[in-house]
Amino acid sequence: xxxxxxxxxxxxxxxTTQMHKISRELPEYEAYFTPFFATxxxxxxxxxxxxxxxxxxxxxxQSAFNYIRENNLxxxxxxxxxxxxxxxxxxxxxxxxxxKKFKTILIQEGMTDPPDWRYHVTRFLHLYRWCAxxxxxxxxxxxxxxxxxxxxxxxQFIERGIVANKIRVTGIPNFDNxxxxxxxxxxxxKNFVLVATSDIRETLKYENRKKLVKxxxxxxxxxxLIFKLHPNENVKKRTAEIKKxxxxxxxxxxxxxxxxxxxxxxxxxxxxxxxFPAFVLGKEVHCAIDNLELKKLVPIQNEGISSKNxxxxxxxxxxxSPSVIKKREKQKYYSYLFQNAKxxxxxxFAQTDTGH
Numbered sequence: 001x002x003x004x005x006x007x008x009x010x011x012x013x014x015x016t017t018q019m020h021k022i023s024r025e026l027p028e029y030e031a032y033f034t035p036f037f038a039t040x041x042x043x044x045x046x047x048x049x050x051x052x053x054x055x056x057x058x059x060x061x062q063s064a065f066n067y068i069r070e071n072n073l074x075x076x077x078x079x080x081x082x083x084x085x086x087x088x089x090x091x092x093x094x095x096x097x098x099x100k101k102f103k104t105i106l107i108q109e110g111m112t113d114p115p116d117w118r119y120h121v122t123r124f125l126h127l128y129r130w131c132a133x134x135x136x137x138x139x140x141x142x143x144x145x146x147x148x149x150x151x152x153x154x155x156q157f158i159e160r161g162i163v164a165n166k167i168r169v170t171g172i173p174n175f176d177n178x179x180x181x182x183x184x185x186x187x188x189x190k191n192f193v194l195v196a197t198s199d200i201r202e203t204l205k206y207e208n209r210k211k212l213v214k215x216x217x218x219x220x221x222x223x224x225l226i227f228k229l230h231p232n233e234n235v236k237k238r239t240a241e242i243k244k245x246x247x248x249x250x251x252x253x254x255x256x257x258x259x260x261x262x263x264x265x266x267x268x269x270x271x272x273x274x275x276f277p278a279f280v281l282g283k284e285v286h287c288a289i290d291n292l293e294l295k296k297l298v299p300i301q302n303e304g305i306s307s308k309n310x311x312x313x314x315x316x317x318x319x320x321s322p323s324v325i326k327k328r329e330k331q332k333y334y335s336y337l338f339q340n341a342k343x344x345x346x347x348x349f350a351q352t353d354t355g356h
Contacts, residue, residue, distance in 0.1 A: 003028070003029055003030045004029050004030070004085040004086070004318055005029065005030045005031075005032065005081070005083060005084045005085055005086075006023070006026060006029050006030070006031050006032070006084065006085065006086045006087070006088060006314070007032050007033075007034065007076060007079050007081075007084045007086070007087045007088070007099070007102075008020075008022070008023055008031060008032070008033045008034075008088050009034055009036055009037075009079075009087065009088070009089040009090060009096075009099070010033055010034065010035055010036060010064045010067075010068070010090060011035070011036040011055040011060065011064065011090045011091055011109070012055050012060055012109070012231075013063055013064075013067070014109060014110065014174055014273070015036070015055070015090035015091070015107075015109050016033075016035075016063075016064050016067050016068075017067075017173070017174060018090065018107060018109070018172065018173040018174055018307075019033065019088065019090060019107075020033075020067075020071065020073070021173040021174075021307040022088060022107070022173065022307045022310050022311060022314075023073075024307065025307045025308045025310070025311035026311050026314060026315070029085075029086075029318075030074070031073070031074060032073075032074045032075070032076040032079075032081065032084075033068045033073045033074060033075060033076070034075070034076055034077050034078055034079055035060075035061045035064035035065055035068075035077065036055045036056060036060075036061070036064070036090070036091065037056070037077070037078045037096055038051075038056055038094045038096060039096045039097045039098065040094075040097060041128070042056070042094050042128065042130060053199060053232050054232075055091065057232075060231075060232075078096070078098070079096070079098060079099055082098065084102050085102070085103065085318055086102065086103045086104070086105070086314060086317060086318055087099050087102045087103070087104045087105070088104070088105045088107060088310075088314065089104060089105070089106055089107070089143070090106075090107050090109055091106075091109060091134075091137070092106050092129075092137065092138065092139075092140040092142060092143065093129040093130045093132075093133065093134060093136050093137060093139075093140070094128070094129065094130050095140045095142045100142055103144050103317050103318070103320075104142065104143040104144055105143060105144065105145050105146075105147060105310070105313060105314055105317065106138065106143040106145070106146045106147070107147050107172065107310065108137070108146070108147065108148045108149050108153060108172050109134075109172070109273070110149075110172070110174075110175065110273030110276070111134075111271055111272055111273040111275060111276070111297075112134040112135060112137045112153075112156075113132075113133050113134045113135040113271060114135060114271060114288075115132075115135050115160075116132075116135070118131060118132040118133070118135070119132040119135040119136065122136065123136075123139075137157075138157050138160070138162045139160065139161065139162070141162070141163070143166070144166065144317055144320075145166055145167075145168050145313050145317060146162065146166055146167050146168065147168050147169075147170040147172070147309075147310045147313060148167055148168070148169055148170070148172070149169075149171060149172045149175065149297070149298075149299035149300065150169065150171075150296070150297060150298060150299050150300050151169055151296070152293070152295075152296030152297040152298070153169075153297055154167050154169050155296070156297070168309075168310075168313050169300070170300075170306055170309035170310050170313065171299055171300040171301075171302045171305070171306030171309060172299055172306050173304075173306050173307045173310075175273070175276050175277070175299040175306075176299055176300060176301060176302050176303070176304055176305070176306040177301065177302070177303050177304035178276065178277045178280040178281065178301060179280060179281065179301070180303070180304070181258075181304075182258045182261065182262050182277050182281065183262055183281060184262070185258055185259040185262040185263070186259060186263075187259040187260055187262065187263040189224060189226065189250075189263065190263045191223070191224070191263075191264075191265050192223060192224035192225065192226050192263070192264050192265065192266075193216060193219060193220040193223050193224070193225050193226070193264065193265065193266040193268065194226050194227075194228065194260050194261065194264035194266065194267050194268065195212070195213075195216045195225070195226070195227045195228070195268045195269065196228050196230075196257060196267070196268070196269040196272055196274045197209075197212075197227060197228065197229050197230050197233065197238065197269075198230050198269070198270060198271070198272060199230040199231075199232035199233050200270075207270075209238075209241055209242075210241075210245060212268075212270075213227075213241075213242055213245040213246050213249075214245055215268070215286075216246065216249075216268055217245065217246050217249075219266065219268065219286065220266075223265075223266075224250070225246055225248070225249040225250070226249065226250045226251075226252065226260065226264070227242050227246075227249055227250070227251045227252070228251075228252045228253070228255075228257045228260055229251065229252070229253040231253075231254070233253070235253045235254075238251075239251045239253075257274055258277065261274065261277050261278050261281065261283070262277075262281065264278075264283060265283065265284060266283065266284045266285075266286070267283045267284065267285050267286070268285075268286045268287070269286075269287055270287060270288045271287070271288055271289070272287075275287055275289070275294065276298055276299055279294060279295075279298055280298060280301065
């Protein structure tokens, strides 16, 4: 009997390693991998190299290609084999048209952007989901199940209009065993203030970097200050910008942030998946999310079995016939809009008490 085939759609290195971990829990199926890709208008923009700052960009795509080859995984770029029993995908703010006919599981990568004016304009005018970035995660409705990090995220996604019975709280790989995997990592500095910057401006959004740097300098109050640049940022330009307002700060790029988080005393960011390990490790966290909300959102710590949980969902779906009905709840957005009228307003950094 012919083995069933699964296509794993990768992306950033976090997304790519998540896909690999899930595939290891499904050895009885034929696994194929592809870097993330787009069709339609976004695919056209990709060909013109106008989306290099995203997971469609050449640098990210090449990293995914390299990982697939180095780990001897089966490559099927853009899913051209076209005969899959299941697709497991890491993002749906754009959904390749050639994959819509297959059973699909969407995996939450990490933190999602908060709804701002772009989110509301995109939904109200029915624009492309990618116009509002990851705040639109899950709203393609082009999947059978959506595996999420925690009950807090489940509630958040339901509020935004995702059908409740399609969401499975499985935990997510790379964020489900933080204490064991990160706590004891070594780093050349200790007891410092760490700032994780973002690629907000590279994705055409506004950020007051000057204000962030000055805030960090004030909070450090003479302590060693370290900045870790986002992989998508322009290293030369952003480093010069930081040095202008914090000349004694140390700037890192192109390295894993995990050892830095493990050895810092204070962690500063705005919206980022790096909040999760900092919070779980009990660091003093300063971010744009309040304490109660962050506690609800932190991924389940299940000793690293999220991949196995997701694999069980995959097996269930592979045995199901037909596919789960892919429907959306359009009216949900309008009730969400009225209930959260103040959400798009600017939010100041709020110190989060991580004593838990």
